[in-house]
Amino acid sequence: MSVQWYPGHMAKAMRRIAEYVALVDIVVEVIDARVPRAGRNPALDRLTRNRARVIVLNREDLADGTITRRWLERFAAAGFEAIATDGRAQPSVKRVAEAMKRVGRRERGRARALVVGLPNSGKSSIINGLLRRAAAKTEDRAGVTRQLQWFRLPPDIEVMDTPGILVPKIADADAQWKLALVGAVPLTRFDPEAIAESFHRWVDAHVPGAAVPDLAAFAQARGFARRGGAIDLHTAARVYLRAAGDGLFGRFSFEMPDDAPTA
Ligand SMILES: Nc1nc2c(ncn2[C@@H]2O[C@H](COP(=O)(O)OP(=O)(O)OP(=O)(O)O)[C@@H](O)[C@H]2O)c(=O)[nH]1
Ligand SMILES: [Mg+2]
Structure with a gap:
């Protein structure tokens, strides 16, 4: 990705x-x-x-x-x-x-x-x-x-x-999913399923006890079923990311001041 x-x-x-x-x-x-x-x-x-x-x-x-x-x-x-x-x-x-x-x-x-x-x-x-x-x-x-x-x-x-300006190349894979999640990159520029997965993995590792469903559970609960019974994960992922970005799963800070030097 x-x-x-x-x-x-x-x-x-x-x-x-x-x-x-x-x-x-x-x-x-x-x-x-x-x-x-x-x-x-x-x-x-x-x-x-x-x-x-x-x-x-x-x-x-x-x-x-x-x-x-x-x-x-x-x-x-x-x-x-x-x-x-x-x-x-x-x-x-x-x-x-x-x-x-x-x-x-x-x-x-x-x-x-x-x-x-x-x-x-x-x-x-x-x-x-x-x-x-x-x-x-x-x-x-x-x-x-x-x-x-x-x-x-x-x-x-x-x-x-002024227009928002990204760096020409986002080198760090973590920065990529975080910037996608907060809406700094347009939806058409990334795979929503991969970003949803990265977000969920981060929550799992960093916020013990957070009640955030994974994409499959979310899609199931929201009824993203295709004709024939398969789940439309791609569409569900867009809705999932919108919900995560709008804070529906809770308030999250994805970076801590102590991670590495800044400024
Ligand atoms: N939840 C929340 N939403 C905000 C806040 N500030 C702005 N928004 C929303 O974020 C969206 C983007 O805001 P803009 O002001 O257009 O952002 P911008 O930095 O000018 O964006 P570009 O011109 O694309 O670089 C809008 O839908 C705002 O309503 C905030 O503090 N909290
Ligand atoms: Mg603007």
């Missing part, structure tokens, strides 16, 4: 981000809180290293709260302004503006911020939350934003939405 996705618009967006990074004061990196390691793009990290940065662990509602807190401590210890958010909730997103103010240089008039991250991590949702209107297009699939676009956040901040 191989999960890869690096369409032309990503390469282009990467080049445009490289041009804009010199023009902004702040970079807001939006990361899915369930995968604070696999959910980062090292190339974006390198590119934005010299800018004031806010790390946003988004989708905190789907991650394990205790583990998210440890990640926040980890990022703070590495010198980042780090917060956890639910990108769909106004009061939560407001804290991104507060964090930007804390890191931004105040002596300049208008502050400009670039919002970057992997596909589907919630960048456009956060921008809409900041603006308090649905200005940027959002959707529950990877690759929605295709252009870089400025939005004005009164009184004195401008934010730029």
Whole structure:
């Protein structure tokens, strides 16, 4: 199984981000809180290293709260302004503006911020939350934003939405299934049965006592029977992954801060 996705618009967006990074004061990196390691793009990290940065662990509602807190401590210890958010909730997103103010240089008039991250991590949702209107297009699939676009956040901040960017090659097999599960890679780019299996194997090994059915049991219970009695595992796997990604089986953080060094 191989999960890869690096369409032309990503390469282009990467080049445009490289041009804009010199023009902004702040970079807001939006990361899915369930995968604070696999959910980062090292190339974006390198590119934005010299800018004031806010790390946003988004989708905190789907991650394990205790583990998210440890990640926040980890990022703070590495010198980042780090917060956890639910990108769909106004009061939560407001804290991104507060964090930007804390890191931004105040002596300049208008502050400009670039919002970057992997596909589907919630960048456009956060921008809409900041603006308090649905200005940027959002959707529950990877690759929605295709252009870089400025939005004005009164009184004195401008934010730029950018397309989500994956790494050209996801080398690590674990990172592949995790990124597929959190929706950073489109459904058409992977085998849902293999991803469902990897997810279940992970839960089995890491969360003793979790009541997560395996794919076969799920398909059976939900009645994914084909004519003739065989089970349609492929279709069931898509529904299973959607349920897992939406937190229906519980809140999971797939990476621990102590696994390996980060940041
Ligand atoms: N559960 C949950 N869903 C969220 C959260 N933030 C955003 N979403 C949902 O995630 C989906 C993707 O959000 P977007 O804002 O379009 O993501 P994006 O990073 O702009 O995606 P691209 O433009 O494709 O890179 C949408 O369906 C949002 O409603 C969150 O904190 N929790
Ligand atoms: Mg977007």
